[in-house]
Amino acid sequence: MLGKRFCLVWVVLAALGGIFGPVTAQGRSIITIDFQQELDTLNPLYTGMWFMTTAADMYLSPPWYIDDTLTPVPALVTEIPSAANGLISEDNRSITLKLRDDIVWSDGEPITADDFVFTYEMLVSPNNAPDTRYPYDEKIESVVAADERTVVVTYTEPFAPWLTNTFHDFPPIPAHILRPVFEAEGTIDNAAWNRAADVVSGPFKPVEWVAGSHIAFERNENYWGEPAKFDGVFMRFVPEDATVVASLVSGDTDVGTFIAYSDTPALEDAGVNIELVNSGYNEGWFLNFDPETANPAMLDVNVRKAIVLAFDRDKFNQDINLGKTYTPASFWEGTPYKDPDSAPLPYDPDMANQLLDEAGWVDSNGDGVRDKDGVELVLRHITNQRQIRKDLQVIAQQQLAEVGIKLEIENYDSNIFFGGYADDAPMAKGRFDIAELSDVGDFPDPNVSRFLCSQIPSEDNPSGYNDQHYCNEQVDALFTEQAQTVDFDKRVELFHEIDRLMNADIAWAGIWYDPDLWAINSRISNTRVSGADPLWNIAGWEVSG
Amino acid sequence: MTTAELSAPPSSLAHLHAARPMRSPTRIALGRFLRHRAAMVGMIILIGIILYVVVGSLIFSEAEANYNDTSLRLQPPSALHPFGTDRVGRDILARTIYGGQISLIIGFVSMLIEISLGTAAGAIAGYYGGLIDTVLMRFTEAMLSIPSLVLLLVMAKFFGGKIADIELFGRTFSGSVLVIILILGLTSWMELSRIVRSNVLVLKESDFVLAARAMGASDKRIILAHLLPNSMATIIVAATLGVATAILSEAYVSFLGLGVQAPTASWGNILTEAQEFQIIKDAPWYWLFPSLLILLTVLSINYVGDGLRDALDPRTDKRV
Amino acid sequence: MTGYVLRRLLQAIPLLIIVSVVIFVLLQSAGDPLAIMGGRVPPRPDDRERLRRQLGLDQPMLTQYLYWLIGNDWTLVDRDGDGTADTPGVRRGVLRGDFGQSIVTNQPAIDIVLSRIPNTLILSVSSQMVIIVAGLGLGLLSALRQYSRLDNALTTLTFIGFSMPIFLIAVGFMYIFAVKFREWGLPYFPTSGMFDPREGPTVAQVAWHLILPMMSIAIISVARYSRYIRSTMLETINSDYIRTARAKGLSERGILYHHAFKNAALPIVTLIGLDLPGLLAGAVVTESIFAWPGMGLLFLEHLSRLDYAVLMAILLMITVAVIVFQLLTDLTYTWLDPRIRYA
Secondary structure, eight states, rough: OOHHHHHHHHHHHHHHHHTTTTTTTTTEEEEEEEEESSOOOSSSOOOHHHHHHHHOOOOOOOOEOOOOOOOOOESBBBSSOOOTTTTBTSSSSSSEEEBBBSBBBSSSOOOHHHHHHHHHHHHHTTOEEEOOOTTTTTEEEEEEEEEEEEEEEEESSSSSSGSSSSHHHHHHOOOOHHHHHHHHHOSSOGGGGGTTTOOOOSSSEEEEEETTTEEEEEEEEOSSSSSSSSSSSEEEEOHOOOHHHHHHHTTTTTTEEEOOOGGGHHHTTOOOOOEOOOSOOEEEEOOHHHHHHSGGGSSSHHHHHHHTTSOHHHHHHTTSSSSSSSSOOSSTTSSTTTTTOOOOOOOOOOHHHHHHHHHHOOSSSSSSEEEEEEEEEEEEEEEOOOOOHHHHHHHHHHHHHHHTTTEEEEOOOOOHOOOOGGGTOOOTTTTTTTEEEESSSSTSOOOOOOOOOGGGOOOTTOOOOTTOOOOOOHHHHHHHHHOOOOOOHHHHHHHHHHHHHHHTTTOEEEEOOOEEEEEEEETEEOOOOSSSSSSTGGGOOEOOO | OHHHHHTTTOOHHHHHHSSSSSSSSHHHHHHHHHOHHHHHHHHHHHHHHHHHHHHHHHSSOOOHHHHGGGGTTTTTOSSTTTTTTTSSSOOOOHHHHHHHHHHHHHHHHHHHHHHHHHHHHHHHHHHHHHHHHHHHHHHHHHHHHOHHHHHHHHHHHHHHHTOOEEEEEEEOOOTTTHHHHHHHTTTTTTTHHHHHHHHHHOOOOOOOOHHHHTTTTTHIIIIIIIGGGGGGEEEEEEHHHHHHHHHHHHHHHHHHTTSSSSTTTHHHHHHHTTTTTHHHHHHHHHHHHHHHHOOOHHHHHHHHHHHHHHHTTTTTTOOO | HHHHHHHHHHHHHHHHHHHHHHHHHHHHSSTTTTTTTTTTOOOOOOHHHOOOHHTHHHHHSHHHHHHHHHOOOSEEEOSSSSSSSOOEEEOOOOGOOOOOOTTTTBBBHHHHHHHHHHHHHHHHHHHHHHHHHHHHHHHHHHHHHTTTTHHHHHHHHHHHHHOOOHHHHHHIIIIIIIIHHHHTOOOOSSSSSSOTTOOOOOOOHHHHHHHHHHHHHHHHHHHOOOOOOOHHHHHHHSHHHHHHHHTTTTOHHHIIIIIHHHHHHHHHHHHHHHHHHHHHHHHHHHHHHTHHHHSHHHHHHHTTTOOOOHHHHHHHHHHHHHHHHHHHHHHHHHHOOTTOOOO
C-alpha cells in the first residue's frame, strides 16, 4: 500500500514538474554544452583528457590561442614570438613571452611572469604527479622571469614544436593561490583549487561542480579581455552519444561534439548546425613491419601496396561516413606538412592481384587464400570497440578476400588495445598485421615520435611508441632534423620529404580524414570552432532567443 | 527433448495416486501435456523458430548472411530484403536465421547450466542445512557480490583472440563462444538457488516429507521425488527468464571481444549494432525483427514450461 | 536465534576478505589504467612509468592489496624514482577507513562513492516500488485468471519488455516522449540529467526527470516479479491445504489473504532480498543513457578507467549489503513460517 501512495506522490510531483519544468530561467542567456566524459579535474596539469583541455580555454587564458584558421592569436602576450620581432633568440633556443600589462586573475591580482615560472615548477616537481611533463622535463632548460612582464623559456636545443607547447598546452595556474598550498602540503595534487577553480584568467569562471552531472560556469566579470556576450555555460556530462544526439535534436542542449557521421542527418533535419573542424586526426592503418610477429608477406612493400589497393576507401567514406569526409593521402592530411604531390592509392583490385602474383603469393592449395612457401596470406586486423571500426573490419574483410587475402578481425576494449608492452597488449606486442586507430602529432604542430626506430618497444624499451616496428634510417634522420628546425618553410620541406618516403614505404594507410564534429544549435552564431583550441572564442559567441 | 523432460521423477503425490489407474505417471503426464492448449501453441511456435533457423540456413548460405554491400545501407524491408538491411548493407533476414542458431544455443545451454546449478545448490543447502548450507550460501553471496562485468573484462583480456575456432553444425565459431556460455551460466544461478532453497526450507518441515522420512526414504529420494517437483514452477520461470537474459547478455559479452565475433551474427549483436539514435529513429526494422524473435522464443518457452508444470502436477486436473 | 545471527556475522569477515581479494585481483588483471588516461592518445612512455610509480601501480599485486588493506604509512615508498624507497607512505588502508584515492580525480574514493548514494537511491528505490507494485498486481491477476485472455495479454506485455535491450527501450522512450512530444507541442519530458541546471535540484525537477529512466527500468524488470509471483501463487492456490481451507467453506478472500499470500511470500521475500543490494549499486545502463549521476554510472565510468580505489569501494559496499540483506531474508523466513529452523 505504501508503494501506491508513493507512486501517487510521484505522479503529483511529475505533474508539477510538467508545469514548471520546461520553463527556462528568464532573462539570462545560458549555453548548454554536453560532453561525453566528465572532467577529471579543473587543473590542466593533471589530465591530458581532450574534454578537459577543451574546457580549460573557457576559464584559463594561454599565452596565445590557435584560431579556426590555425593561426596563433595573442592572448596573455602582446605579440607572437618570431625571429623577426626578436622574441625568438638567434640560436633558436630561447622564446621570450612579453606579457600584456592589463592581464588579471578573476580576484583582481595581476597575472605576472611569476605565474608562468610557478606553473613550470609545479610540472617538474617530483612531489607532484601531473599527467605528463612533456616537453618541460626533457626539452626545456629553464623558465625565467626576466621581469614581472617578461618570461624567457630556454630549450635545451632548438625546439620546432614550441608554438603548441610553451604554456599553450599548460596555461598558467594562479601562483598566489597554489603556492601556499604547495608550501603547506608539499604537493598540489590535492589542492582544493583543482576541483573548485575560483580564481581564473578566462572569460568564464566555474561556480558549481556537481559530480557526475554538470559544471556551471558564470561570466568572469573581472576578465581582462572583451567580456563574454552571454551569462553562463552549463557543461553537462552525458556519456551516451545517442542521448547527446537526442538532446541536440530536442533542443535540451545547445552544443555537442564527438558524434558519429551517421547520426548527422537527424541533427541536420532538426536544424542543428554541423561544423567539421580540422583537428589533425586521421584514421589509418598502421602496418606491422616486425619480422618476428608479422606475417612474412607484410615485409614486402608490394604486398603492403596490394592490401591498400584492395580496399575501396572512397566508397567506404561515401556510404558509411555519408560523404562527410574523404580518404587522406598523408598522415599530415589537412596541414601544410602534407606532401602536395601525394595522392591516396586508388581502389584497384586488379593491380592488387597482379602485385600479389608477382610477389609469389598465389593460391597453390586451392583454399581461396593465397600462400607462399607454406605460409597462408592470413592477416590480423585489430582495433578497439568503436562501431564504425567494427563496420570497417567486416567490409575490408570481404573486399580483401576478393584478392585472396584472408583478414582475421579482432577488437579489444581500449584499456587492452592501448595497453603497454609490459601488459602484453596486442598492439604493443605485435599481435597484428594491421592496427587501426586515429592519431595525430602535436597538432597543429606536425611533430610525432611513433615512427622513430628508437621508439620500437622491446624488453629493454618496454614503453616504446613504435608498435609497428617501422624503421627507416632516412626518415629517422629527417624526423630528428625537423624537430630542431624552427624555420617554418624549411620544416615544411623536410616534412614533404618524410611524407614521400613514408608513402613509398606504405608504412601507414589513411582511411578517413577525421575532423572533429561539432553540433551547434542554430540560435548560436559567431562560433569559430578551431581544431586546436575549440572554444577559443567562446566569449564572442552570440546567442539569440 | 520432451521425452527426456517427461522421464523426470513424478511429483510428490503422484506416486501415491499411481496405485489407482493402470497407466504410468509418465503416460498420464504426457497425456495432460498434449491436451494443454497453451503448451501446444508454445510448442508449435518453438518448433517454428527452430525450423526457421534450420530450414532458413538451407535457403540462405552463411556467406549471404555476412555479405555486405555498403550502397544498400539501411534499406527498409523490400521483396529482395524482407527484413531490410543493416548498417553495412547486409540482409537482416539471413542474419536473424544464422544469428538465431547461435543465440538459441547460447540461450538454452547457459539456461540449462543456470537451472542445474541453481536447483542443486538451493535444494542441497536448504535440505541439509548446517555447514553445507553455510558454505553454499556464503559462496552464493560471494558470487552475488562479484560483478560479472568485471569478470568478463578479465576473461576478455585472457581469452580474447586466443581461442581456436570450433566447428558446430558445419559452421565455424570462435571458441570463446563456449567461454561465454559457461560464464553466462556460471554467473546467473544464484537467484534461483536462493528461491529453491526457500521452497525447500518450508517443504522439508511439511507433513508429507516428515512422513516419507519416517517411512525410511533416502535423502536423495526425498529431494528428487518430494522437494524438487514442488519447485518446478519456480524453476520453469527461472528457465524462461534465463533464456532471454542469456540471449541479450551475449551481445554485451561479445562486445568486450569474447564470444560471437564479427561478421558472425547473433540476435543480440544485431540489436547492439542498432544502438544509434539515427537507427532507432529511422530504421525500426533493424531492431524490430530480432526483438520479435527473442520475444517469441521466450513466450513459447514460457507456455511449454507452464504445460510441463501442469502436466507433472497431479493436483491440477481442471486444465484446459 | 541470536547465536545464529552472531555466527552469520562472524562468517561475514572471512567472506569479505575473500571477496575483496578476488575483486582486487580481477581488477588488477583487467588492463592498464594508464593505457589511455581518458585521453585520445596514449600517454608518453616516460610519463606512464613515472605515474605507475607515483600511483604505486608498479608494486607486486600482493603488496598493492596489502597497502589497500592496511595502508603503507608504516613503510617507505619510492615516489621520486631514484631507486630508493625514501618517502614515507601516506595511506592508512581500508581497515582504518581509508579507501585510497581515485586515480581519476585525486579525491578520496569513499567520498566519491558516498556522494552518489542519494542520487542512485532516488532512481532505484522508486523504480523498485513500481516494479514490486506492478509485479504483484500483474502476477496476482494472472494467477487468479490463469490461462484467460487477460493472463495471456499480461504475459505477452511483460515479456515484450523483458525481450528488448534496455538501450532500445530507453532511447526509444527518449525519442518519443522527449523529442517527438516536444515537436508535436505536447507536454514533454527532458532527455537526460537529474534536473535542469537552470532550475536547480528542486523536488519537482527531480521527479520530472525521474519518470523516463524509472519507467525504462520498470518495463524491463517487471516480468521477473510478475512471473515468479504468478507461479508461486498458482502453486499455493492449488496446494492441498488451500483446498482444505476451501472445503471448510472459508471465503475466497480470506483464503487468499491469510493462507495463500503468506505462503507465497517466501519467494517474493527472496527476490526482494536479492534486489535490495542492487538498489545501492544502481542501474548501470539506464543511468548511463539518461546521464543520471548515480552509482551505476560512477561504476561504469571508473571501470572504463580501471580506477580500482573507487571500484573497490563500490563493490565492497555492495558485498556488505548482500551479506546483510541475505541474513535479513533468512530471518524473515522464520518470521513468515515459524517451522523453518536453521540447524
